[in-house]
């Protein structure tokens with residue numbers, strides 16, 4: 001499978017990057033993980049507007065889902081007068097309501113579901129196209145999921161937003177690529193069950209036996225090189241920084 005970073009800025013967009021959004025492709029199927037601020041524009045560098053086959057939303061913080069409102073407009077009011085068929089959207093309880101009310105304060109009840117087929121995520125294992133995915137609750141102030149994506153014997157794990165979490169250790173077990181948030185700086189911010197710092201991301205990768213660590217969701221006010229150095233101090237494998245338009249064959 002192929003992973004492409006669409007956006008990776010943490011909490012709010014930077015001058016260089018949209019917020020969280022990652023394109024995962026295999027067998028011609030395109031699964032988007034999260035669609036944060038600015039992601040819809042960037043996405044069009046990588047595929048056509050209507051080429052997505054499914055969307056997974058890790059949680060409902062705006063930096064992971066708010067461009068779904070813009071994508072609704074693009075699918076509902078096509079320039080050719082047609083309307084896109086619904087594609088599956090996997091998200092926490094209340095995803096449809098949240099996106100609908102974010103879009104308009106007087107929503108028509110059925111509009112979003114005409115172009116998105118909403119599925120409520122719980123901790124479970126299920127199929128999305130050619131992928132077998134496993135989801136678990138992670139440690140964040142709202143209902144938030146990490147996801148393990150398997151295809152052809154290869155494993156990609158995406159943390160979503162989380163503090164230190166035993167569930168994340170399991171999701172990342174022996175992962176070929178572990179895409180892990182590192183929003184905080186070791187020795188600076190220390191708020192449990194919110195975000196990881198670079199050291200904690202490295203420790204998680206080491207405990208899980210992941211083969212490669214890619215740090216993401218680093219806010220514009222955080223020095224990413226500090227987080228890379230902190231992760232490398234505790235994890236022996238390769239450590240990269242996510243960047244827009246980077247892609248990985250997994």
Ligand SMILES: [Zn+2]
Pocket residue numbers: 010011061063064161217
């Ligand atoms: Zn976030």
Ligand SMILES: [Zn+2]
Pocket residue numbers: 059061140161
């Ligand atoms: Zn969050």
